[in-house]
Amino acid sequence: MSRAVSSTPPRLAVVGNPGNRRVALFQDAVRAAGLPPARTVSWLDVLRGEAVFLPGETVRIDSPGEDAGVERLLRGVDDPTRVEGSARWYARFTSAVREVARAAAEAGAVLLDDPGDIAVLFDKRLCHGVLDAAAVPVPPSPTSGPAAPPVRGWADVRGLMADHRMPRVFVKPAHGSSASGVLAVETARPGRVRATTSVERDPAGRLHNSLRVRRLTTEREVAAIIDALAPDGLHIERWLPKASQRGRVADLRVVVVDGRATHAVVRTSHSPMTNLHLGGARGDLDEVRAAVEAAGGSWSAALAVCERAGAAFPDTLCVGVDLLPAIGWRRFAVGEVNAFGDLLPRLTGLPGSGAEGLDTHAAQVAAVLNRARNHRVSAAS
Numbered sequence: 001m002s003r004a005v006s007s008t009p010p011r012l013a014v015v016g017n018p019g020n021r022r023v024a025l026f027q028d029a030v031r032a033a034g035l036p037p038a039r040t041v042s043w044l045d046v047l048r049g050e051a052v053f054l055p056g057e058t059v060r061i062d063s064p065g066e067d068a069g070v071e072r073l074l075r076g077v078d079d080p081t082r083v084e085g086s087a088r089w090y091a092r093f094t095s096a097v098r099e100v101a102r103a104a105a106e107a108g109a110v111l112l113d114d115p116g117d118i119a120v121l122f123d124k125r126l127c128h129g130v131l132d133a134a135a136v137p138v139p140p141s142p143t144s145g146p147a148a149p150p151v152r153g154w155a156d157v158r159g160l161m162a163d164h165r166m167p168r169v170f171v172k173p174a175h176g177s178s179a180s181g182v183l184a185v186e187t188a189r190p191g192r193v194r195a196t197t198s199v200e201r202d203p204a205g206r207l208h209n210s211l212r213v214r215r216l217t218t219e220r221e222v223a224a225i226i227d228a229l230a231p232d233g234l235h236i237e238r239w240l241p242k243a244s245q246r247g248r249v250a251d252l253r254v255v256v257v258d259g260r261a262t263h264a265v266v267r268t269s270h271s272p273m274t275n276l277h278l279g280g281a282r283g284d285l286d287e288v289r290a291a292v293e294a295a296g297g298s299w300s301a302a303l304a305v306c307e308r309a310g311a312a313f314p315d316t317l318c319v320g321v322d323l324l325p326a327i328g329w330r331r332f333a334v335g336e337v338n339a340f341g342d343l344l345p346r347l348t349g350l351p352g353s354g355a356e357g358l359d360t361h362a363a364q365v366a367a368v369l370n371r372a373r374n375h376r377v378s379a380a381s
Contacts, residue, residue, distance in 0.1 A: 012038035016062035029361035055108040083207035090175035114315030124235040154223035174233030184272035193219040256310030262355035
């Protein structure tokens with residue numbers, strides 16, 4: 001005889017910045033599912049040690065970005081365009097996430113995002129190592145994994161490029177996001193170095209993010225920026241030539257929810273950085289599918305690569321995977337996996353994904369409800 005099981009839907013809470021578009025989109029999805037509004041726990045309260053969780057809540061951890069006060073507490077600078085301070089940001093952010101987990105567990109609440117996963121996802125060196133160990137195809141890297149030697153500046157970058165025969169690399173802040181501080185570096189011949197980046201140096205030598213992608217044409221310029229970034233930690237990857245669509249280089253952001261690739265968007269650009277806020281544009285997904293199949297590849301296999309990447313973080317409900325198509329559209333590698341890679345408003349689910357007609361946030365709410373139903377069925381049997 002089975003015991004009675006409550007049919008009460010989950011009570012949701014979200015750790016985020018009140019009024020932020022991410023929180024608003026999640027609340028829209030919660031409301032569309034017929035659920036009571038998610039209770040918002042502000043990042044400011046978390047960072048002040050004042051966050052409170054309730055018994056039985058299901059808690060989503062969202063991005064702390066786009067709030068000047070939160071950024072000031074995490075990074076320790078007043079100017080949100082500053083690039084430096086990412087190591088401090090990482091230490092304070094991951095500490096705050098662990099505090100969320102502690103407070104939630106003490107209250108009897110359940111997290112949708114694992115603190116250990118988040119710590120790895122926000123360290124590109126660790127994330128690359130985890131993906132490589134899981135047999136996910138990734139660009140070759142001399143800085144992958146916890147045992148890799150630190151990169152102390154441009155001299156180390158030049159040495160690693162030479163030792164590993166990598167004339168073209170991406171140099172990335174270990175804890176950056178949204179292409180902040182990234183340089184696409186290439187050596188055409190001895191003594192000739194150039195780079196593409198959105199980083200700008202002010203007259204005092206401080207680094208700032210810019211919405212303008214620019215070219216550095218001398219080794220002195222490249223070295224100065226990399227030397228300034230190095231104290232916060234750097235990750236180096238081989239620059240893989242990517243496929244193109246209509247004369248623009250292309251890659252994809254694929255959202256994986258509860259193990260399924262549910263949403264995908266094509267990003268194209270004339271520069272190596274395809275981020276939409278840096279002038280990238282959305283491409284045509286139907287054309288990508290057709291190109292993959294025409295080349296003898298498999299679109300479902302490409303999505304399976306993203307699902308393997310998501311499976312490397314099994315205790316986190318949703319990740320965004322940056323999928324890099326090689327020239328010819330037959331092979332794919334994973335560039336990065338993002339903890340908060342679901343900000344794709346109005347994008348609906350892929351055919352056959354189970355998220356048809358749902359945006360990325362609605363797909364996550366549906367996954368939470370499905371987990372709750374499965375739990376009730378399991379408890380009743």
